[in-house]
Amino acid sequence: xxxxxxxxxxxxxxxxxxxxxxxxxxxxxxxxxxxxxxxxxxxxxxxxxxxxxxxxxxxxxxxxxxxxxxxxxxxxxxxxxxxxxxxxxxxxxxxxxxxxxxxxxxxxxxxxxxx
Numbered sequence: 001x002x003x004x005x006x007x008x009x010x011x012x013x014x015x016x017x018x019x020x021x022x023x024x025x026x027x028x029x030x031x032x033x034x035x036x037x038x039x040x041x042x043x044x045x046x047x048x049x050x051x052x053x054x055x056x057x058x059x060x061x062x063x064x065x066x067x068x069x070x071x072x073x074x075x076x077x078x079x080x081x082x083x084x085x086x087x088x089x090x091x092x093x094x095x096x097x098x099x100x101x102x103x104x105x106x107x108x109x110x111x112x113x114x115x
């Protein structure tokens with residue numbers, strides 16, 4: 001038995017992630033909602049260097065993720081729901097037609113960081 005924490009499979013395996021770009025009212029991408037049904041996981045990735053207002057606008061998307069979990073929606077079903085604009089507000093919105101795929105969560109995080 002080891003004292004080390006087990007590695008979360010989202011970081012240890014090459015799972016396909018589907019994600020949706022989210023932008024603020026000026027059109028600047030403030031984050032990405034990602035989903036993976038195989039691992040029953042979803043999350044929020046934020047690009048570095050955002051203003052406080054942009055970071056705060058992301059809270060709405062994190063709450064949507066929690067709501068989807070409570071409603072026991074499959075992660076990609078929730079993502080499709082969000083892509084239809086169900087969570088859009090004055091501060092942020094799903095970028096139309098922006099559902100994409102990334103081979104790993106690390107790749108999505110690199111994309112978010114602008115590398």
